[in-house]
Amino acid sequence: MASIKDHFEMPSKSRTWSLALIFIGALLLVIGFVTRGMSSDENDKTIFWGTLMYNSIFFTLICNASMFFICATTLAMGGWQMAFRRVPEAISKMVIILGSVTWLILLYIVVIDNNKDIHIFHWLSDESKSDPILKGKLGFLNPTFFFIWTTLAIGLWILLGARMRKLSSEFDEGPIDAEQGKSLIWKNTVTAAMFIVWFALTVASTIPWLWLMSIDAHWYSTMYSWYTFASSFVSGMALVALWVIYLKNKGYLEYTNEEHLHDIGKFMFAFSIFWTYLWFSQYMLIWYGNIPEETVYFKHRVQGPYKGIFFLNLIINFVCPLLILMKRSAKRNYTLVTFMAVLIIFGHWIDFYQMVLGSISKEEVTLNWLDFGIAALYIGVIIFFVGKELARKPLVPKYHPFLKESIIHHT
Amino acid sequence: MAKKKFVVGCFKQESVLFPAVKRVRTAGYKIHDVYTPYPVHGLDHAMGLRETSLHTAGFIYGITGTATALSCISWILASDWPLNFGGKPHFALPAWIPIIFEFTVLMAAVGMVLTFCYLCQMAPFLKKHHFHLRATDDLFVMVIECTAKTNAEDLQGFLANAGAVETSIQEAEAGWWLGTYDKEQRLIRDTTIEIA
Numbered sequence: 074m075a076s077i078k079d080h081f082e083m084p085s086k087s088r089t090w091s092l093a094l095i096f097i098g099a100l101l102l103v104i105g106f107v108t109r110g111m112s113s114d115e116n117d118k119t120i121f122w123g124t125l126m127y128n129s130i131f132f133t134l135i136c137n138a139s140m141f142f143i144c145a146t147t148l149a150m151g152g153w154q155m156a157f158r159r160v161p162e163a164i165s166k167m168v169i170i171l172g173s174v175t176w177l178i179l180l181y182i183v184v185i186d187n188n189k190d191i192h193i194f195h196w197l198s199d200e201s202k203s204d205p206i207l208k209g210k211l212g213f214l215n216p217t218f219f220f221i222w223t224t225l226a227i228g229l230w231i232l233l234g235a236r237m238r239k240l241s242s243e244f245d246e247g248p249i250d251a252e253q254g255k256s257l258i259w260k261n262t263v264t265a266a267m268f269i270v271w272f273a274l275t276v277a278s279t280i281p282w283l284w285l286m287s288i289d290a291h292w293y294s295t296m297y298s299w300y301t302f303a304s305s306f307v308s309g310m311a312l313v314a315l316w317v318i319y320l321k322n323k324g325y326l327e328y329t330n331e332e333h334l335h336d337i338g339k340f341m342f343a344f345s346i347f348w349t350y351l352w353f354s355q356y357m358l359i360w361y362g363n364i365p366e367e368t369v370y371f372k373h374r375v376q377g378p379y380k381g382i383f384f385l386n387l388i389i390n391f392v393c394p395l396l397i398l399m400k401r402s403a404k405r406n407y408t409l410v411t412f413m414a415v416l417i418i419f420g421h422w423i424d425f426y427q428m429v430l431g432s433i434s435k436e437e438v439t440l441n442w443l444d445f446g447i448a449a450l451y452i453g454v455i456i457f458f459v460g461k462e463l464a465r466k467p468l469v470p471k472y473h474p475f476l477k478e479s480i481i482h483h484t
Numbered sequence: 485m486a487k488k489k490f491v492v493g494c495f496k497q498e499s500v501l502f503p504a505v506k507r508v509r510t511a512g513y514k515i516h517d518v519y520t521p522y523p524v525h526g527l528d529h530a531m532g533l534r535e536t537s538l539h540t541a542g543f544i545y546g547i548t549g550t551a552t553a554l555s556c557i558s559w560i561l562a563s564d565w566p567l568n569f570g571g572k573p574h575f576a577l578p579a580w581i582p583i584i585f586e587f588t589v590l591m592a593a594v595g596m597v598l599t600f601c602y603l604c605q606m607a608p609f610l611k612k613h614h615f616h617l618r619a620t621d622d623l624f625v626m627v628i629e630c631t632a633k634t635n636a637e638d639l640q641g642f643l644a645n646a647g648a649v650e651t652s653i654q655e656a657e658a659g660w661w662l663g664t665y666d667k668e669q670r671l672i673r674d675t676t677i678e679i680a
Contacts, residue, residue, distance in 0.1 A: 353581065357581065357582075361570075361572075361579060363570070363571075401535070481525075483525040
């Protein structure tokens, strides 16, 4: 045990890179804010805030997916993830920073601005006072409920996540006997179950309705929340894979080997297929039914300016993972998994782009330096703070009763 | 097919079985198979089995299913007998995807089951020789194929020495149709892991 390197130190090169990304991103954000966010043109302003919103939501959800991964494996009594469990733990801590930013942005858009200049959410507009369909939805879609539910959602993700991380660090203190082990596992199970229930009530149902689907308040799809969840979970697993490979590359995580990588790769592969299943179910039923109030969502995406992005999305997020990650040897290959992880995160980022901007700016695709700048800012923040968090704690929960199961893991 | 002579050794524990497999292979004996009550992780590596090609076969069956379903449906509905279904185009790809998918799964599943039966030399109503019935209960049964040079009695002693609780010499059919799957064996990877 003593021989393993369990204290991570962020290499100065990585730190410089992350700071450079933060700097470039922040610079572009400021330029964007001055030229678009403060512009007198309401359309420019709406697009600026929409860009900011989908980026924050995307990166918050993929970091939160790490905690979902930990809780789901905990409830399943999984042991294989112990060798690298500190990595998703560190990533999930980002919800504190990114969640607060998202909360502020949504608060500004919905409560403070409230449709004065920013026209993202259709249900905030004056039309909702006369339109019978929107009127019927106002019990759910109103600023008060939006504010309370968003606050609760982000707050409880942070709180329950912090509890899971605190319980995990109790395994570092010293050797534990069977009785202590049992009670700690039980405590972990209870907290994980609470997180999963809250996750089901938020990410897997209400939060995508409120934050994303209600942009087109007339339109609805029962697949939407699962679609968003699948998107965020598969990119969350890709993010975990990237960090695991990065740490392996720097000589840490000795217990993690291609067996663990294989299982992470399986998650990336399987949830890419699951995402496609939801994408297709949503699309095919609406295409087949051909009812105007449903097809309105796909009109400008399939036949309008978003056509390219819409189908590129399907190629990156379905065809590539299907063909490239299908082979067992591909899922055990560090280079291929790295490549696919980057591709998957990019693909789902583009997916979130067309989910939000496709509804705000229907006439033209606005993907430009601002989108990439804000994404760079968030990526820089994630690299910097996850690296910091990883350095704070031992990389392996040394006295965890399931650790041996992870070391001898064999797929 | 020809009958072959086998030496059978029964082991009570995985922890005895693994070193025994290693010793038997190092001594140069050819392991026919190891029958276990449950799947034992890492035993395939220890025995030096190559990775199965069942999944490659499955992929080919699946692709065949996709191609068959797509070409069949599109020929019928877009070329041979076009019908108007709710104003949809004749080449209504989204509507066909579920059927194409189902057919892919069907072909892959049925094809893989049949291939699996072939690889394991199994078929309905075929009685297979059991080297030891307790392999389905609580014993790990290692079966070693005898060649012309093998001294079966010596091998029995060798197995007992390696920890076998019970040994025997048996004659059985090695395979019953077109060839067998016992290609040459090699060690894929050394699985010894140091655990503190």
